[in-house]
Amino acid sequence: MTQESIVLENEFAVGNTTENKLAKQAIHVHKFGGSSLATAECIKRVLEIIRQHCQLNDIVVVSANGKTTDALFALYTQAETLQAEKLNADLSNESEAAQIATLSAELVQSVALLTQQQEQLISELLNENNANTISHLLRKDIEILTTWLSGDLALHHNDILALGEVWSARLLSALLNEQICPSNSIDAREFLVIENEQNCLVDYAISAAQLRQQRQFGKLAVITGYIAKDNRGHNCTLGRNGSDYSATIIAALVAARTVTLWTDVNGIYSADPRVVPNARKLHRLPNGVAKELGRLGNPVLHAKTLLPLVNPLSEHHTHLHVASSFDPQVVGTEIGKFGQIAKQELSVTYLNDLLIAHSESFIGESLLAAKAEFAPICLDEEQGYIVITQAQQKSLSQWLASHDTEVTFKPVSIIATVGHRVAEHGDIRARFKRSLKTAQPLCLANGENNHSLIAVLPEPCSIELLNNVHHDMTKDARHIGVVVAGLGNIGQRFLELLPAQLNRISLLENVHLVGLLSSKKALINNDGIDVNQALTMFEQSAHEYTNEQLLAWLSNHPYDELIVVDITPCEQFSLLYQDFFEQGIHVIGANKWAASSSSEKYQKLIDTAAANHSMWLGNTTVGAGLPINYAIKDLRQSGDEITEISGIFSGTLSWIFQTYDASVPFSTLLLDALAQGITEPDPREDLSGRDVQRKLLILARKAGFELDLSDITCQNLVPESLQGLSTQEFLAQASQLDSYFKEAFESANAKASCIRYVARLQCVEDDNNATNAVAKVKAKVSLEVLPRSDAFATLTPCDNIFKIESRWYQDNALIIRGPGAGRDVTAGGLHSDLVNMCQQLAHKQNKVTIKGINE
Numbered sequence: 001m002t003q004e005s006i007v008l009e010n011e012f013a014v015g016n017t018t019e020n021k022l023a024k025q026a027i028h029v030h031k032f033g034g035s036s037l038a039t040a041e042c043i044k045r046v047l048e049i050i051r052q053h054c055q056l057n058d059i060v061v062v063s064a065n066g067k068t069t070d071a072l073f074a075l076y077t078q079a080e081t082l083q084a085e086k087l088n089a090d091l092s093n094e095s096e097a098a099q100i101a102t103l104s105a106e107l108v109q110s111v112a113l114l115t116q117q118q119e120q121l122i123s124e125l126l127n128e129n130n131a132n133t134i135s136h137l138l139r140k141d142i143e144i145l146t147t148w149l150s151g152d153l154a155l156h157h158n159d160i161l162a163l164g165e166v167w168s169a170r171l172l173s174a175l176l177n178e179q180i181c182p183s184n185s186i187d188a189r190e191f192l193v194i195e196n197e198q199n200c201l202v203d204y205a206i207s208a209a210q211l212r213q214q215r216q217f218g219k220l221a222v223i224t225g226y227i228a229k230d231n232r233g234h235n236c237t238l239g240r241n242g243s244d245y246s247a248t249i250i251a252a253l254v255a256a257r258t259v260t261l262w263t264d265v266n267g268i269y270s271a272d273p274r275v276v277p278n279a280r281k282l283h284r285l286p287n288g289v290a291k292e293l294g295r296l297g298n299p300v301l302h303a304k305t306l307l308p309l310v311n312p313l314s315e316h317h318t319h320l321h322v323a324s325s326f327d328p329q330v331v332g333t334e335i336g337k338f339g340q341i342a343k344q345e346l347s348v349t350y351l352n353d354l355l356i357a358h359s360e361s362f363i364g365e366s367l368l369a370a371k372a373e374f375a376p377i378c379l380d381e382e383q384g385y386i387v388i389t390q391a392q393q394k395s396l397s398q399w400l401a402s403h404d405t406e407v408t409f410k411p412v413s414i415i416a417t418v419g420h421r422v423a424e425h426g427d428i429r430a431r432f433k434r435s436l437k438t439a440q441p442l443c444l445a446n447g448e449n450n451h452s453l454i455a456v457l458p459e460p461c462s463i464e465l466l467n468n469v470h471h472d473m474t475k476d477a478r479h480i481g482v483v484v485a486g487l488g489n490i491g492q493r494f495l496e497l498l499p500a501q502l503n504r505i506s507l508l509e510n511v512h513l514v515g516l517l518s519s520k521k522a523l524i525n526n527d528g529i530d531v532n533q534a535l536t537m538f539e540q541s542a543h544e545y546t547n548e549q550l551l552a553w554l555s556n557h558p559y560d561e562l563i564v565v566d567i568t569p570c571e572q573f574s575l576l577y578q579d580f581f582e583q584g585i586h587v588i589g590a591n592k593w594a595a596s597s598s599s600e601k602y603q604k605l606i607d608t609a610a611a612n613h614s615m616w617l618g619n620t621t622v623g624a625g626l627p628i629n630y631a632i633k634d635l636r637q638s639g640d641e642i643t644e645i646s647g648i649f650s651g652t653l654s655w656i657f658q659t660y661d662a663s664v665p666f667s668t669l670l671l672d673a674l675a676q677g678i679t680e681p682d683p684r685e686d687l688s689g690r691d692v693q694r695k696l697l698i699l700a701r702k703a704g705f706e707l708d709l710s711d712i713t714c715q716n717l718v719p720e721s722l723q724g725l726s727t728q729e730f731l732a733q734a735s736q737l738d739s740y741f742k743e744a745f746e747s748a749n750a751k752a753s754c755i756r757y758v759a760r761l762q763c764v765e766d767d768n769n770a771t772n773a774v775a776k777v778k779a780k781v782s783l784e785v786l787p788r789s790d791a792f793a794t795l796t797p798c799d800n801i802f803k804i805e806s807r808w809y810q811d812n813a814l815i816i817r818g819p820g821a822g823r824d825v826t827a828g829g830l831h832s833d834l835v836n837m838c839q840q841l842a843h844k845q846n847k848v849t850i851k852g853i854n855e
């Protein structure tokens with residue numbers, strides 16, 4: 001149990017009634033299916049999930065362990081056969097008597113096998129004392145089961161089927177008591193009342209009141225799924241997938257905030273991932289869309305399960321999560337009420353083995369009666385057809401015969417595209433029709449609440465068609481969330497350019513701005529932040545945050561990919577990259593700290609990013625928007641070996657030294673550069689040479705050299721007297737710089753030369769000896785006196801120049817030159833990284849792991 005739950009328990013211990021205390025904290029319902037509870041190992045995993053995710057006032061709902069319900073059903077059938085045989089057998093006939101004896105022995109054996117399976121779970125999991133207690137209860141149940149199997153079977157049908165859930169809840173509760181927290185198991189038949197087994201309509205008022213009596217304060221309730229009582233007091237079951245339904249009913253009864261269905265898949269996909277490899281996980285599904293998916297054959301969602309999510313007692317909305325108990329750290333799918341982004345999701349589903357039934361009774365108003373009776377998959381009152389399952393054929397024929405109308409049936413299948421109000425979008429309808437051309441659909445119908453477009457096909461839906469339609473409808477789109485950190489000089493410009501970029505670049509079609517961070521405040525919105533008003537929204541709605549809160553949100557983000565754009569100058573923020581990469585989050589950084597951190601930290605970041613398929617781009621860390629990082633990476637990847645890198649790497653120092661002629665004080669130019677947004681937030685970062693030193697280190701690493709900042713000699717141009725001041729104090733006293741630079745300028749000028757701040761790195765290792773060895777380098781950044789005609793001396797102010805010498809560029813160096821700082825070029829460079837990253841992400845395939853298939 002978490003620390004929070006311990007506090008909770010103590011908190012509950014004072015004052016008030018049990019009911020009030022239980023209601024004090026939002027309740028979460030966790031339902032574990034049979035596969036999640038199949039073996040001792042699975043159950044241990046479930047215990048861990050409960051330890052990490054549950055509070056004492058939450059509720060756990062369980063299915064029977066593994067295939068126990070199937071085994072109980074098989075016992076019932078065996079006993080039924082035995083009883084029928086006994087009834088008809090002539091026991092004086094030896095062979096008939098022997099047959100009965102064999103059947104009896106087989107039944108005894110099956111009971112023994114089931115008992116042994118349960119005993120094994122008990123002994124493997126519980127300590128000796130508890131195991132004895134639970135085994136004793138099991139044996140008593142087996143005695144009763146044996147009498148039921150030899151008595152009035154039909155009367156005890158549901159009693160027999162209920163045993164699986166009873167055993168499962170009892171065992172889990174005992175285990176929780178032993179290892180995790182106080183717990184009590186509750187048999188749902190003690191509180192859950194439905195009208196009858198056929199309609200499963202819940203009496204919410206009575207059930208809620210009875211459940212309140214069953215729950216015990218300070219104990220985690222473990223409740224049986226699948227079973228209930230009808231309003232005449234008979235035991236009944238909730239049918240196939242009844243435990244999921246139990247969980248959402250119970251959530252409605254206690255107004256839970258969420259229900260998590262822990263199962264063996266880690267979410268709902270845009271198509272069945274077993275047959276559509278490009279299917280992507282749907283992170284958030286609006287209620288109505290989920291219902292439609294359940295109706296049209298999604299194997300995880302069942303229309304019935306979704307009904308109680310809007311609480312009939314209070315209009316309270318419960319969110320439903322689907323997650324894998326085999327992979328609990330993976331974020332699954334959430335179903336509930338969402339904004340615009342979740343509503344853009346499209347998925348494709350299909351159903352084979354259906355029938356299309358044409359009849360006059362389906363034309364006009366009379367269709368309503370058929371609709372109420374058969375809840376068809378789709379229908380059309382003008383064309384007079386409904387589409388039903390093959391199992392419904394007989395009852396439909398009888399129903400129509402009683403109305404004296406004829407009917408014709410034809411085998412069909414359907415393929416549907418499902419999404420929020422898709423049927424109202426002409427473009428989606430047109431795309432769907434186009435992609436179905438070769439399949440020659442018989443007709444196209446709108447689904448429930450227009451949340452689907454359903455095509456009726458004359459042939460079974462093939463896997464090829466499903467994949468093609470999925471590709472055409474979803475364009476295999478991946479939704480990408482972007483969080484921008486640092487809303488200063490460059491950050492603001494980046495955001496100003498964002499709306500036009502999103503409009504203009506089709507690769508950015510599914511990119512959503514979802515977070516804005518300053519050093520103190522954060523605005524995070526999973527439904528997206530309006531890019532046209534981003535800064536205003538930030539001003540109005542941002543809240544203070546801690547890094548822990550930020551990381552917690554990031555670990556649960558609902559996007560296929562998340563990109564953090566770091567436009568801060570902050571070392572602390574760069575320390576979060578390690579966490580980002582561990583969570584598979586991508587980073588685009590203008591911030592130079594991480595890329596110029598110690599070799600050890602840098603290598604760890606690179607390794608973590610690679611291990612988690614995270615991308616890290618930082619072209620703007622050197623030369624702003626100039627493609628210098630790309631050029632060096634490309635040379636290296638192509639097999640070239642870089643031997644020298646030199647140039648002017650600081651936009652600020654380029655602008656100042658190209659402009660400076662001693663007619664205007666040096667400090668005035670420095671303040672001017674600051675106002676233009678080309679300096680670092682503290683211009684001493686530029687003037688000290690540190691910014692250039694970092695840039696040289698970043699390029700050196702890209703070129704394949706292993707070195708640290710301390711390996712690069714750096715000439716600091718800030719006099720000691722100005723080094724320890726605050727930024728404001730430094731700026732106020734910047735005139736102290738003037739005499740030094742005046743002198744340096746005049747001395748160089750007297751020799752027809754000029755002063756420039758230059759970065760130089762040279763490989764000094766003999767090439768022949770360098771096989772497999774890390775090349776040694778000499779590197780420094782310093783103020784140099786250069787002839788006025790030198791290539792580094794004749795730049796446009798603010799330009800950077802990068803001179804690269806390599807095996808391929810020996811005699812005539814590769815030169816990249818252009819503006820190396822400033823708002824527009826840097827923000828532009830960041831957008832270039834964003835497009836580049838989205839392009840790579842568009843081709844990224846997330847491997848879907850399906851238990852039992854590829855795992």
Ligand SMILES: NC(=O)C1=CN([C@@H]2O[C@H](COP(=O)(O)OP(=O)(O)OC[C@H]3O[C@@H](n4cnc5c(N)ncnc54)[C@H](O)[C@@H]3O)[C@@H](O)[C@H]2O)C=CC1
Nearest residue numbers: 486487488489490518519568569570573590591681821822
């Ligand atoms: N100015 C230029 O031409 C270029 C700048 N860069 C880099 O861009 C980055 C930003 O530069 P500017 O916009 O000029 O700086 P700035 O000082 O104008 O803006 C930085 C913003 O980051 C915020 N911030 C600081 N710590 C933060 C944190 N922990 N979390 C979130 N936000 C935080 C600050 O509040 C500020 O609003 C720096 O790393 C700089 O080296 C890179 C290339 C060129």
Ligand SMILES: N[C@@H](CC=O)C(=O)O
Nearest residue numbers: 650651652679680821
């Ligand atoms: N302050 C830097 C900005 C770019 O990195 C510079 O002047 O080059």
